[in-house]
């Protein structure tokens with residue numbers, strides 16, 4: 001690939017009260033740290049304006065708060081819309097990279113179910129799922145709550161926002177840095193994949 005050519009990463013997310021939006025911004029910031037990356041931050045409420053732009057992206061990162069043990073209904077509405085706008089049109093997202101993140105009030109809060117839901121959604125579109133690739137952060141007596149991946153997820157980035165804190169203070173920095181790591185990892189892999197595709201074309 002031409003080294004001056006940009007790669008495009010989208011972060012498609014929903015947030016009812018702003019906490020997952022902060023995580024989404026951290027993912028976007030991480031992706032933007034990789035030179036030559038254009039990042040598009042999309043709220044699911046605005047999705048109708050962005051279908052064409054998403055088709056041009058090398059990677060799409062999905063994020064939703066965990067509500068009742070799954071992605072929020074608003075995010076699920078977006079997922080269902082893709083059956084018409086992406087899947088039925090011949091698999092427009094096939095072979096793009098995908099990754100996911102979620103945030104909830106409880107430590108577990110059944111966040112794993114949401115990340116699994118997002119990864120299955122990506123698989124239905126023929127996308128390549130990118131995992132978190134961070135060791136579990138807080139699972140021994142010497143580690144602290146400030147460690148990246150303090151919740152010990154592998155499938156994607158998890159954040160925890162205390163139910164009595166606003167989005168100004170939650171989720172905490174460790175979870176935002178974990179989200180940033182995911183964005184950076186996806187952008188870096190998207191660049192490698194794009195260069196590889198050009199090399200073998």
Ligand SMILES: Cc1cc2nc3c(=O)[nH]c(=O)nc-3n(C[C@H](O)[C@H](O)[C@H](O)COP(=O)(O)O)c2cc1C
Nearest residue numbers: 015016017018019020065067068069104105106109
């Ligand atoms: C309808 C609803 C369902 C929720 N279900 C869960 C849940 O299953 N597990 C959990 O830990 N927190 C749950 N929560 C708490 C949210 O995940 C938490 O407040 C989160 O920070 C909200 O993110 P947001 O501000 O981006 O919407 C729920 C909140 C709402 C409004």
